[in-house]
Amino acid sequence: MCGVRFIKAAAALLLLLLSLSSSVRSCPPSDRAALLAFKAALKEPYLGIFNSWTGADCCNKWYGVSCDQETRRVADINLRGESEEPIFEKAHRTGYMTGYISPAICKLERLSSITIADWKGISGEIPGCITTLPFLRIIDLIGxxxxxxxxxxxxxxHRLTVLNVADNAISGTIPGSITNLTSLMHLDVRNNQISGPIPRNVGRLRMLSRALLSGNRISGLIPGSISSIYRLADLDLSRNEISGPIPASLGKMAVLSTLNLDMNKLSGPIPVSLFSSGISDLNLSRNSLEGYIPNAFGVRSYFTVLDLSYNKLKGVIPKSISSSAYIGHLDLSHNHLCGPIPLGSPFDHLEASSFLYNDCLCGKPLKPC
Incomplete structure (x- = not known):
């Protein structure tokens, strides 16, 4: 009899220990409650991605939720509306979600990344309290x-490395405090309604490798401090209202390979430095640039794209272009250029459209001189 009682007591103790162990390894109830409040503000009618958000442990197979293995606190929310995961392939569609991002997300105090991307219908504002999350490294709200x-x-x-809010309807200016993000590597605010100037001391973002600001209403000058961002490889300021000259220092940047400044209100001459730099994709079209095309091409000049169309450039096409290492696409149309088109590469493979609507250009592929 005593043996039976002992076995029952031992079994009860084991169940209690297993229960306590399970509760210790589960996510905290506060994190679970925050996630459910976050979910309540959203509606996803087609894929059922929130169907897995059940049970006491939000670290266990809740779709898009990852936890820190030690603390069991929620560390990552990764919800993408365009994915190759089985739930999307089975439905044969991309995602669509409405609603808004609840401030309840800010109660996830150990959150490291927030990806709520490409859902097309999520509206509302970015919760202001998001800036109180000290461990946040990634904010990706594109699409x-x-x-x-x-x-x-x-x-x-201060830990933020990615800020991506492209393809939304965000307005206002670029906050001056953004220059305190000294760990930021990727900045993407394309295709919004952002206005005002680029902060003058943007050069403080020393870790930045991509700065994509196209398709907004950004005005003012290109800050010269941009050229002090040593790691910057891609700079896209196209389709804005930026005015003034192109800083010559951009052509002296160590790793800058893409410079898109098209469809702005830039004026003045084209800096000579841009043609002997490491830039391989250079688009300066649809501005009000004046003067001559610098006769500064050489063996270091390698362009997959060189677009100077729709400006106010005059004079001849410099013969030194032929000494470039490579030029893939060249567009000099809609300017005031005159004189013979040089012979040889790259001119021997270009179409007439690259030279149309100038004052008096002649030679192949246009009419003979």
Missing amino acids: NRISGRIPSDIGRL
Whole structure:
């Protein structure tokens, strides 16, 4: 009899220990509650991605949720509306979600990354409290209908490496505090309604490798401090309202390979430095640039794209272009150029459209001189 009682007591103790162990390894109830409040503000009618958000442990197979293995606190929310995961392949469609990003997300105090991307219908504003999350490294909200401003104190997120809010309806200016994000590597605010100038001391973003700001209403000058960002490889300021000259220092940047400044209000001459730099994709079209095309091409000049069309350039096409290592696409149309088109590469493989609507260019592929 005593033996039976002992076995029952031992079994009960084992169940209690297993229960306690399970609760210790589960996510905290506060994190679970925050996720459910976040979910309640969203509606996803087609894929059922939130169907897995059940049970006490939000670290166990909740779709798009990852936890820190030691603390069991929620570390990552990764919800993409365009994915190759089975749930998308089975439905034969991309995702669509409406609603808004609840401030409840800010209660996930150990959150490292927030990816809520390409859902097309999510609206509302970026919760201002997001700047209180000290461990945040990634904010990726591309491809929604989010409006409002980028939080003014975004600069508090000293660990932030990625800020991607492209393809939304965000307005307001670029916050000055953004220059405090000294760990930022990827900045993408394309295709929004952002206005005002680029902060003058943007050069403080020393880790930045991509700065994509196209398709907004950004105005003012190109800050010269950009050229002090040693790691910057891609700079896209196209389709804005930026005015003034192109800083010559851009052509002296160590790793800059893509420079898109097309469809702005830039004026003045084209800096000579751009043609002997490491830039391989250079688009300066649809501005008000004046003067001559610099006769500064050489063996270091390697362009997959060189587009100077729709400006006010005059004079002849410099013969030194033929000494370039490579030029793939060249467009000099819609300027005031005159004189013979040089012979040889790259001119022998270009179409007439590269030279149309100038004052008096002649020679192959246009009419003979």
